Amino acid sequence: MAISTLQKLTSQIHRLPSLSSQILTRSSATLTSSPSSSKKVADRLVKLFAIDPEGQKREVVGLAGQTLLRALTNSGLIDPDSHRLEEIDACSAECEVNIAQEWLEKLPPRTYDEEYVLVRNSRGRILNKHSRLGCQVVLTPHLQGMVVAVPKAKPWDIP
Numbered sequence: 001m002a003i004s005t006l007q008k009l010t011s012q013i014h015r016l017p018s019l020s021s022q023i024l025t026r027s028s029a030t031l032t033s034s035p036s037s038s039k040k041v042a043d044r045l046v047k048l049f050a051i052d053p054e055g056q057k058r059e060v061v062g063l064a065g066q067t068l069l070r071a072l073t074n075s076g077l078i079d080p081d082s083h084r085l086e087e088i089d090a091c092s093a094e095c096e097v098n099i100a101q102e103w104l105e106k107l108p109p110r111t112y113d114e115e116y117v118l119v120r121n122s123r124g125r126i127l128n129k130h131s132r133l134g135c136q137v138v139l140t141p142h143l144q145g146m147v148v149a150v151p152k153a154k155p156w157d158i159p
Helices: 002-015 017-044 068-074 112-120
Strands: 045-051 057-063 096-099 131-133 147-149
Antiparallel strands (some): 096 147
């Protein structure tokens, strides 16, 4: 039955030249639009720099709309198993980073939830104004070149 249905459809397509030309036009348009889709990804790239715990400056590449945590995880600077990506409710501040002073004003202020998590996990130390949760910082094109420092793992984070 399926074969006969396919044969009927094929014969109908060949009898309708306008339909077959539309199908060919759409498929060729899809093929020619592939290079432009990669251009769109290139337009979304955000390059920034991270100072790793050993003090080495490393280039990190993320996408606009992606979190800083995702970009740092993809580059190997933060262990993906140490954080449930993008979930503030499950956050225990393993994704805490320090943002360079000149970039602080380009970021939106901390949310109440982010502030709460940072204070809760500061364990009595004074909260650093440069501290942000990587899971709460969303990359945008105007953050191109931003510098962040990834601190050493906290003693309670080391297995």
